[in-house]
Amino acid sequence: PYTVKENIRLGDINKNEDTIEFVGREANVNSFVDKFPNRYDTFLGKILEDGEDLSGGQWQKLALARALFKEGEIYILDEPTAALDPLSELEIFEKFEFITKSKTSFFISHRIASTKFADRILVFKEGEIIENGSHKELMELKGEYYKLYEAQSKWYSTSELVTNI
Numbered sequence: 714p715y716t717v718k719e720n721i722r723l724g725d726i727n728k729n730e731d732t733i734e735f736v737g738r739e740a741n742v743n744s745f746v747d748k749f750p751n752r753y754d755t756f757l758g759k760i761l762e763d764g765e766d767l768s769g770g771q772w773q774k775l776a777l778a779r780a781l782f783k784e785g786e787i788y789i790l791d792e793p794t795a796a797l798d799p800l801s802e803l804e805i806f807e808k809f810e811f812i813t814k815s816k817t818s819f820f821i822s823h824r825i826a827s828t829k830f831a832d833r834i835l836v837f838k839e840g841e842i843i844e845n846g847s848h849k850e851l852m853e854l855k856g857e858y859y860k861l862y863e864a865q866s867k868w869y870s871t872s873e874l875v876t877n878i
Contacts, residue, residue, distance in 0.1 A: 714760040717746050718753040720775055724783035733782060740778035740808055745771050770801035777808050788818040806830050825862045834858065 715723070721733050721742075734753060737743055749755040749765055756764040757775075767775065773793055780788055793805055802824075809820065810830050820831060828834050829848055836844035836851070836858045844851055844858050851858035 714756055714758050714764060716751075716754050716756050717742070717749070717775070720757060721753075721778045721782050724779035724781075728782065733778075736778045736781035739781055739811075740774050741804065742771075742774050742778045744774075770798070770805070773801070773805050774808075777805070777812065781812055786816055788813050788816055789821070790819070791821040792823070793820070802827075825858075825865045828862075836861075 717737075718730065718733050721736065722728070722730055734743075737746060737753065745767070746752050746755070757767060758764045759766055776793070788809075790809060793809070806827060809818070820827065822828070832847065834844075834846060834848060834851055835842050836856075838857060844854065844856050846854065852862065
């Protein structure tokens with residue numbers, strides 16, 4: 714039950730809070746915070762009477778703002794878009810790519826479409842790395858990654874869906 718400002722500041726509690734609203738704009742937190750009467754001083758969660766509930770996508774944007782505020786050198790996101798709608802997912806991918814442009818980052822996902830943003834993809838099976846490469850390299854290899862990508866891409870192929878109905 715912290716305020717929006719405090720939630721972002723958790724990225725680095727020793728840092729001056731001058732850039733909180735800037736990183737909030739960068740992570741698109743303003744899209745919902747500007748609607749709150751107390752904006753960045755609004756408490757989150759319904760534990761407190763005046764708190765605001767956030768959706769999964771809004772929490773993810775808040776987490777991105779916290780990461781921006783921290784200005785870390787390494788970022789690790791574990792299934793950050795699992796509960797998001799496709800448009801929110803795309804927005805998170807684009808922001809993550811922007812935030813980590815010159816950083817080391819790990820993006821853990823079972824959604825193969827998200828790998829198109831990656832420079833290097835590691836495919837794990839039973840705790841072991843079984844493939845390693847770019848999307849193009851792994852598709853040309855026609856191994857496990859290729860099978861997974863093809864299996865998931867069928868969900869986006871209209872003709873495949875019509876055939877299976």
